[in-house]
Amino acid sequence: METDLREDLLKAFEGKLNQTITMYLETCSRCGICTDSCHVYKSMPRPEYSPAARAEVIRKLYKKYFKFQGKLLPALGEARSFDDTTLDDLNRAAYSCTGCRRCMTHCPFGIDTQQIMSIAKLMLVVAKEEPEILSMLADVSISKGESIDMIKQGFIDGLKRLEKDVVKKWKLEAGQIPIPTEVQGADILYVALAGAHSIIPAAAVFNAAKENWTLSFFEAVNFGAFVGDPAKTKLIMDRIINEAKKLNVKEVCICECGTAFRVLKQMSGKQPFKVSSITQVHERYIKENKIKVAKNQFNGVITYHDPCQIARNGGVMDEPRFILSQLTDEFIDMAKRAENNYCCGGGGGLVAMGEDSHDFRMKSAKVKADQVKATNASLLVTACENCHSQLSDLNKYYNMGVEVKFLSSMVADALIHD
Amino acid sequence: MDTLNYIILVPMVYLSSAIFIAGMIYRITSIFKKPVLTIPLRIYPEKNPVWLYTLIDTFLMPQVFKAKPVMWYFLIIFHGSVFLLIIGHIELIQMFDIFQIIEHDVFLGKGFIGLSLFVSLLYFLFRRFTPQAKHLSVLEDYILLTLLLMTVILGSEMDWARTWFGFQEMTVEDYQTYLKSLLFFKPDISDVTYSGHSFMLVFHVFFANLFIMFFPFSKMMHAIFTIPLNKIRRG
Amino acid sequence: MSENIKADKVLDLKGLPCPMPIVKISKGIKEVEINQVIQAITTDPGSLTDFPAWARTNGHEILDTIQGDDTITFYIKRVK
Structure with a gap:
């Protein structure tokens, strides 16, 4: 060398x-x-x-x-x-x-x-x-932070296209905006991912709870953390911190993304806002009667995969189980203790590496597939994009015969009026 | 022969103690001079009070009990025995009333503490040769276990000779005279070098010296770092 | 403008989870020659910010962006 x-x-x-x-x-x-x-x-x-x-x-x-x-x-x-x-x-x-x-x-x-x-x-x-791809993704995120004014309008236009889907899930009351952005002094800044599936259900639930919320211009995921580059991790995290401070929000709610949640919760230091996962916020809404959900709308046995960065490393373990107890009578846990759940095998940037890591991801997560199969569940729920992608791949590879769903989308689908 | 006995029983003991103390101070201060990591690395669920769970994790190792019960059994026996033997050696310098809460002759456990230590060391050494552990093991691991095993065999034999076979030539008082003389820098090895069992003491001290010298520069530092690291895990 | 653009390769990125659209376009662009054009079709509103940022950091050129009813189509020229 x-x-x-x-x-x-x-x-x-x-x-x-x-x-x-x-x-x-x-x-x-x-x-x-x-x-x-x-x-x-x-x-x-x-x-x-x-x-x-x-x-x-x-x-x-x-x-x-x-x-x-x-x-x-x-x-x-x-x-x-x-x-x-x-x-x-x-x-x-x-x-x-x-x-x-x-x-x-x-x-x-x-x-x-x-x-x-x-x-x-x-x-x-x-x-x-x-892995080149991880650094590239981190650079794209940073670049967005640097040129937000240039790309803002494009994003707002894109959101318009989602409005009808949000309203389909939850009818708005007079004066409500389906997907608000740049709301000064909002109670919650919601940081989503690029995909519509990360925005639409969350928006419907916020609207149902009559939350004073606003959507972030940035995606939550921190590719700097995946690739292990502290400087990039900080730049990507700071975009969200700065946005939250500028809007003077009380709480930053992170979408179903394990890395994003752990990075912002544990690495951002002392900030004037609190950091929550969307699972915590949904649990709160149900407990405070801000939203009501219908029970047993989903058929069959339901199990939950604990995303490592949210559960074992982020402390959100009881909340998803409470939410599921409101959605079904047929919940079954994979492991005796949540912190003992196996990793899905897609963390640490492996899922983002796509096909390059596919073979390793599948073979290294056989125990996860076995854990899921042992529950005989027909619905596999999780609260992390990364886990969801990996579990869907595993589902195909090992013929697990389950449907993989996001917890937040189940909450949105089960919303009912009083 | 006398010269060799003397070198091992006196100057080498001083040297190894000096290396141990200086090494420990150096290693610990050099680590605590490094920057503090401010990011929390805790594992959930939270258990309070944190200090209590930190101590439980450190001394009772419930995680190991759940994952590898057999290993846990030997680990507890081993570390418990080490603790009792440290007390035993302190008593070989001076008897303290506080140790006599359970009334006993010097070395609690009538020789069985040494035996259980010996058995658990054999277990640790043999498991190093199982395929899973062998790949992880480095020379240091075998050397430390061998040094401990030799120290324990020889030390226990002296104890067993006295407690099980009524050997009278080297008594607790003789050991006390030797160790006290070392402590007050007036070395006197006459009471412990005339007997047919003296060679056991010389070898026991020799291996112990090597172990103590190596201690600060080896993985034995886990004896110090386990509490702070478990605290970090508990938050 | 887009009627005049001829795509050398079409990538269907509809409904892919994060961050697959960017991962796939990064791979796809290497499969065309310099100055050739890729047509990428997505459904993610985030791609409206992601693709320009990606093009800028990687030195490619977005020739056109068309927002349809359900999809967003990008025409991207490989520059280097």
């Missing part, structure tokens, strides 16, 4: 070594308890798919360049220098991990493999060896 590149990689590595990550790198005793908790390993039991083995790729470099032991006696911990295969190994480790953090719940030390993999992802970015 060229010296310049090695220096750059080491600089990036060192920049990542905060207290927590350093302790993660020092502490692992390679007990391997995490091994069976990884859906990739469970589906394809190869030793390199153990979370600890992924972390070892980073840890061995850490020992060589940042630890006394590795400098003095490299053989003790198999400390390793950068060589021609390092970047490939980093890529394999980082992009076979979806960052679901199920292993973290089983680790006796609480080691966060996603954090360790963030070092690998950053080094890949520095070496320009990251």
Whole structure:
């Protein structure tokens, strides 16, 4: 490896070594308890798919360049220098991990493999060896933030086309706008995704609840976080923070997108608004009687897939179950505890990589398919775009025979008047 | 031979203790000088109070119990035994009334603590050779386990000789004389080097020295970092 | 204007989940020659902001955007 590149990689590595990550790198005793908790390993039991083995790729470099032991006696911990295969190994480790953090719940030390993999992802970015598509998507998002005035009108025109569908789901009262934008002082800024399916049901429910809401000009998803580029992550996040501050909203509601929710909730720091997921908002509406939903409109057994970044890593676990209890009497859970649900296998940017990652995504998520099949459900509900895409792919690949649905769209379809 | 005994029982003990203390201070301060990560890394659901659950996670490892019950059993036996043996060694310097809440001769458990430690170490060592763990293991893992195993076998044998077979040549008082003399920097090894069992002590101390020297530079630092890391997970 | 544009490749991106329209157009553009034109049909209102931003960051040119009743059609020229 060229010296310049090695220096750059080491600089990036060192920049990542905060207290927590350093302790993660020092502490692992390679007990391997995490091994069976990884859906990739469970589906394809190869030793390199153990979370600890992924972390070892980073840890061995850490020992060589940042630890006394590795400098003095490299053989003790198999400390390793950068060589021609390092970047490939980093890529394999980082992009076979979806960052679901199920292993973290089983680790006796609480080691966060996603954090360790963030070092690998950053080094890949520095070496320009990251999945090109993810960086491109991040750049598109940033560019939109920089030129919002130029593209605003196009977006507003696009929204007009959705109005009739919103009204079809919920009739408006006099004075209500189907999809409001740029409402100064709104109670809720709703950040959706580019697709109509992310806007129409949400708008209908907001209107039914007579919410003072406004739609963001930006899409929620943060591709900077997928690719592990802290600078881009921040730029993409800041677009939404700035919009929320400018409009002086009380609450930012994130659509069904796990990464977007976790990034904004946990990385935005202290802000004058609170961050909620749309699932939390819908639960609130039902509990406060702001909306009413019809029960048993959906036939058959219904199960729910917990999106990792929303449930285990975001704390939204009881809310979807409450909503489903209002929609059906035939709900069945996949795992005893929500935080123990397997990842769908599409996180960490894998779904956005599309066909490139399809084979791995399907094979590595066999346990998820088995988990779903074991419920005998006919309807598989989730609250994350990424999970929805992946689960739909799994449904085809494994003939799961379910219908995959967004929770928010079910709420919108079940809306009834008093 | 006497010279070697002396080197292991006196200067090497001082050296390893110095390396241990300096190493620990250096390693811990260098990590706490690094920037703090401000992003929360907690796992849900929330359980309060956080400090209580942090301690439960650290000392009772409920996550391991759920995932790997057999491993959990040995981990608890192992760490519990280590704790009791630390108390035992403190008593080998000086008896304290507080340790006598459960009345006992020096080394609680009548030799069985050492035995259970020995068995759990064998389990840890053998499982390193199972396919799943072998791929993860590095030389350090085998070395640490071997050092501990040697230390424990030799130490336990001295204990078993006294408690199970009535061996009288090296008594608690003799060990106390030796360890106290080290502590007050007036080393005296005469009471522990004349017996036929002295070689056990010399080797026990030798392996323990190596282990202690390696401690701050190895994964043994989990002894320190487990509490802060579990706290981070709990939020 | 669009009547005069001849598309060398047509991409149907209707109803795709986020971020597939952009992912597919990025792949698709590599399958035509420089100066050739792709016609992309989407249903996402977000594509009205996504496609111009994508074209700008990747240095391609959107020749025309047509909003039909149910679909949005882009004509995109591969520039480099």
